[in-house]
Amino acid sequence: MLVLGIESSCDETGVALYHTERGLLAHALHSQVAMHAEYGGVVPELASRDHIRRVLPLTRQVLKEAGCTLQDIEGIAYTEGPGLAGALLVGASIAAALAFALKVPTVGVHHLEGHLLAPLLEDNPPAFPFVALLVSGGHSQLMEVTGIGQYTTLGDTLDDAAGEAFDKTAKLLGLGYPGGPALSKLALRGTPGRFKLPRPMLNSGDLNFSFSGLKTAVLTLANQHRNDAQELDEQTRADICLAFQDAIVEVLSKKAVAALRQTGLSRLVVAGGVGANKQLREGLSHAAAKKRFEVFYPKLEFCTDNGAMIAFAGAMRLRREGRRTMNFPIKPRWDLAQLDAPD
Incomplete structure (x- = not known):
């Protein structure tokens, strides 16, 4: 299964393609650090607007790097929470729109679960x-x-x-x-x-x-x-x-x-x-x-927020759950311990 992952929980826009048999095919990240530095911290409204500008160009970039097309995508994962509400809505709505157009399942991923599972992307993953x-x-x-x-x-x-x-x-x-x-x-x-x-x-x-x-x-x-x-x-x-x-x-x-x-x-x-x-x-x-x-x-590039961890966590859940919904819920606050195991 080829899964597109979208991360937009705070001040970094990450997009990646993960294949359940071939592994991570491509990933791209845009950091908003330079934009927020003038204010000494993250400005939520600016973060949300910048995610809107970045998601689709980054998606085209990873598709090109992986040698894939939109029609090759078999599932889409996005960060459902926790994070900034406006920023989460950008990734969630774009994921839902793409999933609807491509007729593929979509799944919301817990941001911290993505981080927690990131070391499983390595050549020598923990058991x-x-x-x-x-x-x-x-x-x-x-x-x-x-x-x-x-x-x-x-x-x-x-x-x-x-x-x-x-x-x-x-x-x-x-x-x-x-x-x-x-x-x-x-x-x-x-x-x-x-x-x-x-x-x-x-x-x-x-x-x-x-x-x-x-x-x-x-x-x-x-x-x-x-x-x-x-x-x-x-x-x-x-x-x-x-x-x-x-x-x-x-x-x-x-x-x-x-x-x-x-x-x-x-x-x-x-x-x-x-x-x-x-x-x-x-x-x-x-x-x-x-x-x-x-x-x-995890590699240093996968310690910070990134699309690869979301694509991987989403692939693990889609492979077992096969979700498909027209809703795109977000959870700015979300306890990781309350996350259900996939069926």
Whole structure:
């Protein structure tokens, strides 16, 4: 089955073609970072309008790269949620219109399920069951995954997720947009051990996360080291960035290892935008070698939002469910643990 995937949940338009026997045939992505940078964050109305401009040209692009035509498409998957309502409606309505014109089934995909299953696109995919560390945007979760649609929440974020903490901390330190990558880049120049920040809920006895207090600790530390002009010198900013990243990585790594121990599983999947963080990958790979478990990561291009993960997740569901509906529902808020397994 050849499935077209459309991702439009926030500020990136992704389109891909996935074949259930031949694998990923082509994918394309347009990022809106340059457009939103002027405002210091995502403007929902601008995001929605830009998705409208991008989806069809990107669809034509991936069809050309794959050597396919619209008539070859046998199913269409789109991001149903969670995300920005207007942005979700763009992908959903275009998917429904194409499906109606081509007389093919369509299926809405949970954005986080797409991230969670992205490592299955690799040449050496993890086998079920496994523990997933899902660190994407406003989500920091640990899930026990026993199959497609079979997800049990082990730990969740109680306030700011890791990605939100990266972005908000970057803003506090006067870094550019998007904040997370800018902070990680500056941390590479930090002095190890100069600052020590708290590790929130590291010893809480559960697998939940909380990073809002860490952001406050950064603010307090930064205020202590500002000069008379209320500015931070570049090295101090770098050192604070490194201390912040160290704290995030230690909490995520140790909670993930605890989840493996609690479930008795030996495979860990890391997914989502923060999963691209170099220090997190190094920390988890080191822990895997020491604790003797396997850890799987998607390619860096599949850590951020993308159409490939939606096409793949949609193909898995369409192959089992064969949905077809003229409705195109969206769910701006949608708990992954409430997602049904395909029939």
